[in-house]
Amino acid sequence: MTRFVFLVAPVMALALAGCASTAPTRTQMAQAPVTPQPVVVQPMVPTSAQTVQQARLTTSVSNGFVDPAALPLMTAKDSNEANSAQFYALQFGRPGAPRQWAGDKGTTGSVAVGPYVRVNNLDCRDFTHTVKINGKDYVRKGTACREQNGNWNVEQGAA
Known part of the structure; x- marks a missing residue:
């Protein structure tokens, strides 16, 4: 019987406490309008997307990435497409998986890269x-190295 009282007494006390109520008090509070302030966040270090964009803009097919005989025959769109393919192949490409590109008037190309090698x-x-x-x-054909600033430069090339 003593065990029963010890178990039931707390349950009954909680049940009765839940039944007790007090009259709700109504308090009206005035709230000033809140205008959201813009939050300006500037990273201390450039993000990878910023670094990639900056590096892509300074990678140029005219700096040894394309056969010099082809350069005068390429349009601006050809050069842009070749440049983009070259950068993304070097930066993100899988070894042996060529990255295709297409320019104006049927001009096409592909860039294949090898594995990363650490040199100096x-x-x-x-x-x-x-x-x-x-x-x-x-x-x-050649070897390109990524400088400390993220730019790719041709170190050696052969026709």
Whole structure:
């Protein structure tokens, strides 16, 4: 019986406490209108997207990434497409998986890269950039290294 009282007494006390009520008091509070303030956040260090965009803008096919004989035959769109493909292949490409691009008037190309190799504390990759203009292939092979600022530069090239 004593156990029963010890178990039931707290349950009964809680049940009775829940039944007790007090009259609600109504208090009206005035609230001033809140105008959201813009939050300006500037990263201390550039984000990877900012670094990628900056590096892409300074990578140029005219700096040894494309056969020099093909450059005068390429339009601005060809160069932009080739430049973008070259950068993204070097930056993110899987070894042996070519990145295709297409420009104006049937001009096409592909960029294939090798695995990353560490040389003098720089990430380097071999590349093969093929440009096809009017049915003729222009091939440029070389090694590109990513500088500390994120820019890719051709270290050596062979036609």
